[in-house]
Amino acid sequence: MCYVSLRNVNIKNISNFAFQTGYFLISMADLKIALEFGGGAEVLVGNQKVHEVAFPSKNKVWTIGDLLYWIKDNILKERPELFLQDGSVRPGILVLVNDADWELMDTVNYELKSNDRIVFISTLHGG
Amino acid sequence: MSVSEDTQQLLTEIKRLREELAIKEKHLHDLQTEPCNCKYLENNDFTTDEIIRYSRQMIMPQVQIDGQARLKRGKILIIGAGGLGCPAALYLTSAGVGEITLVDYDEVELSNLHRQILHSENDINIPKVQSASDKLKNINNNVRVIPLKVHADSNTLSRIIQDDKYDVVLDCSDNVATRYLVNDVCVMNDIPLVSGSALQMEGQLTVYHHNSGPCYRCLFPVPPPPHTVTNCGDGGVLGPIPGVIGVLQALEALKILVQLPDVLSGRLLLFDGSTTTFRNIKLRPRNEKCEVCGVNPTITKLIDYEQFCGASAHDKVVNIDIITFAEQTDVKDFPQDLQNNIVIDVRPELEYKMCSLPGTFNFPYSLIIKDCDKVRKFVESKVQDGVTDIYFLCRRGNDSQRAMLYMKENINFEAVQYHNIKGGLHAYSKYIDPSFPVY
Numbered sequence: 001m002c003y004v005s006l007r008n009v010n011i012k013n014i015s016n017f018a019f020q021t022g023y024f025l026i027s028m029a030d031l032k033i034a035l036e037f038g039g040g041a042e043v044l045v046g047n048q049k050v051h052e053v054a055f056p057s058k059n060k061v062w063t064i065g066d067l068l069y070w071i072k073d074n075i076l077k078e079r080p081e082l083f084l085q086d087g088s089v090r091p092g093i094l095v096l097v098n099d100a101d102w103e104l105m106d107t108v109n110y111e112l113k114s115n116d117r118i119v120f121i122s123t124l125h126g127g
Numbered sequence: 128m129s130v131s132e133d134t135q136q137l138l139t140e141i142k143r144l145r146e147e148l149a150i151k152e153k154h155l156h157d158l159q160t161e162p163c164n165c166k167y168l169e170n171n172d173f174t175t176d177e178i179i180r181y182s183r184q185m186i187m188p189q190v191q192i193d194g195q196a197r198l199k200r201g202k203i204l205i206i207g208a209g210g211l212g213c214p215a216a217l218y219l220t221s222a223g224v225g226e227i228t229l230v231d232y233d234e235v236e237l238s239n240l241h242r243q244i245l246h247s248e249n250d251i252n253i254p255k256v257q258s259a260s261d262k263l264k265n266i267n268n269n270v271r272v273i274p275l276k277v278h279a280d281s282n283t284l285s286r287i288i289q290d291d292k293y294d295v296v297l298d299c300s301d302n303v304a305t306r307y308l309v310n311d312v313c314v315m316n317d318i319p320l321v322s323g324s325a326l327q328m329e330g331q332l333t334v335y336h337h338n339s340g341p342c343y344r345c346l347f348p349v350p351p352p353p354h355t356v357t358n359c360g361d362g363g364v365l366g367p368i369p370g371v372i373g374v375l376q377a378l379e380a381l382k383i384l385v386q387l388p389d390v391l392s393g394r395l396l397l398f399d400g401s402t403t404t405f406r407n408i409k410l411r412p413r414n415e416k417c418e419v420c421g422v423n424p425t426i427t428k429l430i431d432y433e434q435f436c437g438a439s440a441h442d443k444v445v446n447i448d449i450i451t452f453a454e455q456t457d458v459k460d461f462p463q464d465l466q467n468n469i470v471i472d473v474r475p476e477l478e479y480k481m482c483s484l485p486g487t488f489n490f491p492y493s494l495i496i497k498d499c500d501k502v503r504k505f506v507e508s509k510v511q512d513g514v515t516d517i518y519f520l521c522r523r524g525n526d527s528q529r530a531m532l533y534m535k536e537n538i539n540f541e542a543v544q545y546h547n548i549k550g551g552l553h554a555y556s557k558y559i560d561p562s563f564p565v566y
Contacts, residue, residue: 038399039329040357082355092351094395096408101346101395103411121397123347124324124331126359126442127211127301127369 031057032114035071039122041093046077055112064095065108067118094121142249149265156268172196177269181223194385195223201384202226202291206279206309207299208255209233210242210359210369211323211376215297217245218377220263224384226271227263229256230287232278232441238566242366279305280440281429284312295380298322299373301358303350304432304440310335310343311429314420319392321379323372326362328400330372333391333410334379336420340392345414350436358442368400447525449532456518456546458554468516469509470548471502473530478522482564484555492526496533503538516544522566524551 035051042049055062055070068089072080082090088108089095095102096119097110112118164171165178173195178185185195201224205212208231219227235243235250235258243255250258256274263272277283279300296318298309306322313320319337324330336342375396382390395408419426433440462468465486472479473492483489490502506517519527519534524547531547548554556563 038397039331040326040362081352090352090355091347091349092355094346094408099406100409101411104409121331122355123351124326124329125301125303125306125356126326126362126364127207127209127299127324 030054030114031062031112033067033112034115034117035067035075036117036119037121038119039124041083041120041122044078044083045071045075051075062112063108064097064102064110064112064118067112068108089120092123094123095119096121145249149261153268168192172199177223180267180269184222189387190385194387197386198223198381198384199225201295202228202293203295203297203380203384204228204230204287204291204293205297205299206230206284206305207301208243208245208259209239209299209301210325210364210366211299211373212297213243213245213259214370214373215299215323215376215380216259216263217266218374219380220267220270220272222377222381223267224270224381226273226291228273228275228287228291228293229259230275230277230279230284231255231259232276242364242369244366244370278440279308281308281432284308285429288312288316288318293318295383296320297376297380299376301442302438302440303353303356304436304438306343307350307435308429308432308440311419311426314342314344315427315429319383319390321376321383323369323376325369325372326357326359326364328365328368330368330398330400332372332375332379332396332398333394334383335392337383337390337392339413341410341413342417342420344419345412345417346410348414348418350438353436353438356438360442360444365400368398371398371400444523444525446523447528450528450547454531454545454547455549458548458550458558461548461555461559462516462518467514468518469514470518470520471530472520473526474521478566481566484520484552484563487520490530492521492530495530499533499537502534506534506538506540506543510540510542515542516546518546518548520548521551523553524549527551 032052032054035053037045037049045051065087068084072084076083083093084090095107097105098117102110163174165173165175168178172192181195184190185192203219203224203226205216205227208216208229212229212231216227216229231254233255234252235246235255237251240246240248245259245262246255254274254276256276260272260274263270275287296309296313298306298320300306300309310320314336317336320335320343322335322343323332334340379391393410393412395410397406397408413420415422418424439445462470470484470487472483472487472489473495474489475491475493476489479489488505490505495502519531521527521530528547531545535545550557552563553565556565
């Protein structure tokens with residue numbers, strides 16, 4: 001319902017408007033993202049390549065750094081050191097944000113947005 | 128494989144006749160096609176046959192006669208004549224690249240044939256580079272194919288690079304150490320590197336050190352921990368996966384030689400054969416602080432790459448020896464009596480289902496260390512039945528040692544003696560029954 005009245009509002013002001021008025025009816029609550037694992041990294045998360053997840057996002061910004069620990073605590077099925085190392089992913093895993101190398105997106109500091117697709121791809125060496 | 132003397136004799140004779148036939152066919156071909164440059168061309172670059180042969184690509188606006196001339200002048204170095212190297216070399220040879228050098232130390236094995244498409248049944252045990260170059264010369268005799276049966280390491284590769292000036296290098300290798308080596312060689316000699324890899328149902332492809340793009344080290348400054356790396360021998364690979372990637376490596380190499388735009392540099396192609404999807408990823412730019420291609424490189428000559436990666440520069444399994452001599456059982460003493468002895472095969476279930484020794488029991492190593500209750504109960508019941516000796520078995524005798532050690536530390540029964548079958552099923556096939564498949 002507040003979509004209608006917000007239609008012409010500058011995107012930047014939406015959240016301010018919402019907080020000020022308390023009209024936060026469209027649930028900004030859930031941050032929905034798709035996690036994908038490939039190149040063998042799916043073995044770390046129970047051999048499932050795609051994970052659709054939603055985070056409560058009210059008053060909270062989620063970075064990929066937060067996401068890494070969420071993965072470790074919630075879906076990682078193998079030893080943490082096979083995925084994490086020094087607060088980042090271990091060498092040999094490439095992280096992609098919507099089909100771009102996360103190095104182009106400030107790596108662990110990237111703030112997740114709804115419908116983002118985050119891919120963890122293990123590099124292959126076979127031939 | 129066990130073959131009777133008659134079969135062996137016939138095989139040898141057929142092989143000899145084939146070789147004789149090949150020589151005569153080549154002789155005939157040479158007589159029939161005396162090379163003579165076509166007088167209808169502006170310059171004298173091509174024979175009439177070459178124009179006909181390459182016409183389907185030469186009439187493309189992207190190639191034209193100049194592009195074909197660049198291909199003919201082109202020199203390509205291919206590291207690895209396996210699943211990637213075979214299809215890549217096949218297309219580059221067919222396209223009329225001037226000179227192709229193949230580097231590989233291995234011999235052809237039966238388990239290579241499902242994906243390494245230049246090799247055939249008659250090539251088992253001969254060097255891959257020889258088998259490959261024989262086929263390539265048959266396909267296009269205009270191309271100078273140079274087979275080098277050497278292991279690609281810092282010494283050999285720097286010599287090979289010094290001897291000839293290559294326009295493009297293809298990394299068709301199968302291990303991490305060689306990938307760093309080939310990258311550094313290419314950066315130091317300023318040669319674009321077309322890098323492909325494949326495993327199971329997935330493949331990856333990119334071009335390093337081309338048009339100021341990133342190199343392998345810009346992306347992966349630190350090598351992966353060795354135990355996280357899976358090779359084709361352990362993980363398996365479906366033939367068309369390296370086929371697709373190898374063919375695309377040839378495509379990128381041709382684009383570089385012809386000087387076409389939009390080479391796959393600064394981008395990574397991910398191919399997932401399980402869903403038949405391709406994904407093109409934008410990569411980070413060249414890292415100015417890169418140790419090898421940065422502004423002030425710290426690696427200016429080749430290093431020891433096996434040491435750097437903590438892993439050998441091949442995809443063979445390195446055997447371990449982590450138990451005592453007394454605990455090792457020679458495969459020749461494989462227990463006959465399977466009443467008082469039991470044999471636990473610790474390979475993955477799907478490998479056990481593919482082939483196994485009768486009377487053995489399957490408890491995969493990964494399951495034993497995850498949840499040892501099942502195997503504990505099993506052993507307990509067997510102990511009550513009077514079993515005194517338990518033998519551990521796997522493909523090569525490495526995981527069985529690990530499983531045995533784990534059992535010794537976690538599930539120890541006074542009355543039971545643990546043993547490891549040294550060398551595993553490979554040794555069984557070699558010393559007891561060659562009809563058990565070595566895979």
